[in-house]
Amino acid sequence: xxKLIALFCALLVTPAFAVDGTALLHKVDRNLEPxxxxxxxxxxxIEPDGSRKEFVLYSVKKGRDKLVAVFLDPASERxxxxxxxxxxxxxxxxxxxxxxxxxxxxxxxxxxxxxxDILRLDYAAEYDVxxxxxxxxxxxxxxxxxxxxxxxxxxxxxxxxKTVLPTVIxxxxxxxxxxxxxxxxxxxxxGGGIKRPATLETESPLYKGYKSLMLYGKIxxxxxxxxxxxxxxxxxxxxxx
Amino acid sequence: xxxAAAILLASLSALSIAHAEESFDVSAFEKKSFELAGFVxxxxxxxxxxxxxxxxxxxxxxxTRTTADRLSTAAEVSGILRHSTLSFNFTGHASTxxxxxxxxxxxxxxxxxxxxxxxxxxxxxIGKRALRWGKGYAWSPVAFLERPKDPTDPELAREGFVxxxxxxxxxxxxxxxxVSLTGVLVPTSPDYNGDFGASGYTNPAFKLYxxxxxxxxxxxxxAGGSRGPRFGIDFSxxxxxxxxxxxxxxxxxxxxxxLLTPSNALAAQTSSYDRTxxxxxxxxxxxxxxxFELYRNGGGYAVTEMDAFYDLVRASATNPLLTLPASRAAxxxxxxxxxxxNYAYLRISQKEPFDILDxxxxxxxxxxxxxxxxxxxxxxxxxxxxxxxxxxxxxMNWGFVSTEYGExxxxxxxxxxxxxxx
Numbered sequence: 165x166x167k168l169i170a171l172f173c174a175l176l177v178t179p180a181f182a183v184d185g186t187a188l189l190h191k192v193d194r195n196l197e198p199x200x201x202x203x204x205x206x207x208x209x210i211e212p213d214g215s216r217k218e219f220v221l222y223s224v225k226k227g228r229d230k231l232v233a234v235f236l237d238p239a240s241e242r243x244x245x246x247x248x249x250x251x252x253x254x255x256x257x258x259x260x261x262x263x264x265x266x267x268x269x270x271x272x273x274x275x276x277x278x279x280x281d282i283l284r285l286d287y288a289a290e291y292d293v294x295x296x297x298x299x300x301x302x303x304x305x306x307x308x309x310x311x312x313x314x315x316x317x318x319x320x321x322x323x324x325x326k327t328v329l330p331t332v333i334x335x336x337x338x339x340x341x342x343x344x345x346x347x348x349x350x351x352x353x354x355g356g357g358i359k360r361p362a363t364l365e366t367e368s369p370l371y372k373g374y375k376s377l378m379l380y381g382k383i384x385x386x387x388x389x390x391x392x393x394x395x396x397x398x399x400x401x402x403x404x405x
Numbered sequence: 406x407x408x409a410a411a412i413l414l415a416s417l418s419a420l421s422i423a424h425a426e427e428s429f430d431v432s433a434f435e436k437k438s439f440e441l442a443g444f445v446x447x448x449x450x451x452x453x454x455x456x457x458x459x460x461x462x463x464x465x466x467x468x469t470r471t472t473a474d475r476l477s478t479a480a481e482v483s484g485i486l487r488h489s490t491l492s493f494n495f496t497g498h499a500s501t502x503x504x505x506x507x508x509x510x511x512x513x514x515x516x517x518x519x520x521x522x523x524x525x526x527x528x529x530x531i532g533k534r535a536l537r538w539g540k541g542y543a544w545s546p547v548a549f550l551e552r553p554k555d556p557t558d559p560e561l562a563r564e565g566f567v568x569x570x571x572x573x574x575x576x577x578x579x580x581x582x583x584v585s586l587t588g589v590l591v592p593t594s595p596d597y598n599g600d601f602g603a604s605g606y607t608n609p610a611f612k613l614y615x616x617x618x619x620x621x622x623x624x625x626x627x628a629g630g631s632r633g634p635r636f637g638i639d640f641s642x643x644x645x646x647x648x649x650x651x652x653x654x655x656x657x658x659x660x661x662x663x664l665l666t667p668s669n670a671l672a673a674q675t676s677s678y679d680r681t682x683x684x685x686x687x688x689x690x691x692x693x694x695x696x697f698e699l700y701r702n703g704g705g706y707a708v709t710e711m712d713a714f715y716d717l718v719r720a721s722a723t724n725p726l727l728t729l730p731a732s733r734a735a736x737x738x739x740x741x742x743x744x745x746x747n748y749a750y751l752r753i754s755q756k757e758p759f760d761i762l763d764x765x766x767x768x769x770x771x772x773x774x775x776x777x778x779x780x781x782x783x784x785x786x787x788x789x790x791x792x793x794x795x796x797x798x799x800x801m802n803w804g805f806v807s808t809e810y811g812e813x814x815x816x817x818x819x820x821x822x823x824x825x826x827x
Contacts, residue, residue: 204431204434206429208427209762211762217763217789217791220434222434236434237434238791238792238826239442239444239792239826239827240788240791240792240793240794240826242442242826243442249582249616250619251619251643251646252616252619252643253643257560258483259560259561259562260537260559260560261535261536261537261562261563262537262538262539264542265540265621265641265642265643265649265651265686266649266686267643267645267646267647267648267649267686267688268643268646269646269647269688270647270686270688270694271692271756311646312646313646363427370760371760374762377427379427379428379429380429381429381430381431382431388525389524389525389526389576390576391525391526391574391575391576392525393576394574394576394583394585394616395583395585395614395616395621396528396572396574396583396585396587396614397525397574400522400528402436403436403487403492403522405434405435405436
């Protein structure tokens with residue numbers, strides 16, 4: 165009987181956690197960046213021998229699912245742009261001269277980074293909160309991808325209680341395999357009320373010895389017209405800077 | 406104790422230096438009033454020639470060489486000059502080729518145009534512009550206003566035409582997300598656009614694009630003038646997170662092509678026909694990308710028509726009177742890439758196999774479905790050095806006598822392309 169009561173209580177409690185967790189995830193999203201923003205990041209691939217490869221990416225996001233990004237550096241990748249409109253994704257390569265529709269899992273660049281890192285929408289837009297547990301100074305959110313189009317099937321996100329910002333995120337495949345571990349660090353004031361980690365460190369058991377960094381240089385709230393997120397505008401995205 | 410303190414101090418210094426190394430100066434990437442970019446390229450190549458082929462007869466008449474070494478160089482520079490909503494954009498291309506037949510060089514502007522971004526929705530451009538219409542990777546039937554692609558290297562930049570364009574785009578919520586309309590004028594005169602067609606025409610064209618129910622759709626129309634009227638439609642759509650399909654259909658009206666008569670003269674033939682393409686892009690779980698396309702060119706040469714051309718070239722080896730008509734027929738249509746009617750394209754590329762970062766091997770097959778000849782192109786691309794792209798490529802042309810790839814002058818070739826970006 166006691167077991168039945170415990171189970172009943174657990175069933176009652178779980179949805180409450182899910183609601184709180186969802187609200188918390190929305191708060192995490194907004195603390196990381198405004199819903200509509202422009203951003204400049206440096207992506208650094210560090211190989212086991214210490215050699216580095218760096219990319220500079222300018223991106224603009226609007227609302228829940230409109231995002232465009234263009235490489236500013238290195239010269240070999242310059243002006244290569246990607247547009248994401250919900251589940252639709254296109255790649256523009258200057259030499260080819262026209263946007264090519266790509267599948268959402270198609271990588272736009274080599275190395276450890278994939279589209280999920282470069283063209284990430286809000287966590288709450290792509291994941292449902294399955295459970296939340298509370299620790300002394302953090303929350304632990306268990307997230308499940310809403311669709312199969314998302315690069316990582318499950319996330320385990322550790323959220324700092326004080327700042328309501330993620331500190332560590334573990335990314336898992338549907339098989340349960342740990343694909344990546346992301347560590348947010350170096351809290352920085354970007355102005356405009358945006359105070360968040362300026363460094364995202366990525367390590368993957370699949371790429372032993374390799375490390376990647378994402379250094380956030382500029383994050384600013386900005387709302388551009390919807391027409392910026394069209395194939396017509398894609399070759400000119402860099403003009404938004 | 407002192408030693409421990411020294412080690413601690415040294416460690417802290419090292420940490421501080423490591424941290425300083427990761428600093429990121431955003432101001433270096435602000436928009437500037439003038440920006441320049443480009444690449445230089447070096448391409449040594451060895452060709453293994455097919456003596457006895459009609460292509461050999463046309464390129465090396467009376468010669469007996471079995472190999473040809475070529476050294477090509479190229480430089481391409483793109484720039485943009487900005488002032489408020491106005492900009493001037495250009496891409497210049499220069500190249501040299503040193504080969505057994507001699508040394509040649511070429512320099513031209515691929516693009517040079519002024520643009521006015523009126524607002525996010527409207528844009529005007531005037532000057533030399535390389536438009537890219539269509540969804541096909543290797544071929545594009547609706548690409549009415551551009552020079553043909555090289556299916557063996559579809560991503561190469563190409564020279565544009567002098568034109569004026571205006572575009573207007575609107576975004577919406579709901580199943581119809583985007584609509585854009587592009588209007589184009591391609592005037593022809595003896596001074597410019599000479600290779601577009603007869604001079605004295607304005608050659609208007611329109612493209613209406615819509616993103617509807619997550620499908621890209623273009624309706625394309627080009628009025629008659631220097632060329633016959635043409636219209637067409639294309640589409641592309643994702644059928645899943647790893648599968649994209651695309652297609653194009655175009656109707657060419659009053660199009661002319663050169664045809665050999667029974668007396669080996671060249672006659673212009675006018676006809677109307679369709680060009681159709683259907684294709685897909687598939688990504689496997691192992692990060693293998695497969696691109697497959699089928700192309701039907703209703704205006705291409707039939708097997709019997711190509712046979713007549715091959716016979717003429719062979720006859721020209723012993724009859725000098727036929728040399729000129731054979732070379733003219735080759736230059737005016739018979740020798741253009743994929744001049745026949747039915748083709749298939751397959752490209753398989755593997756991203757970073759065996760966890761080798763920045764390494765992409767690929768295999769491309771282009772098959773002439775009419776005569777069953779095929780071009781097979783294995784290649785390996787390495788981009789591990791900053792701003793340097795290395796591509797090692799082997800290309801083999803397989804086919805019997807009187808087939809497109811069997812009559813190519815080059816049986817196989819190996820080339821290394823080193824491209825440095827700046």
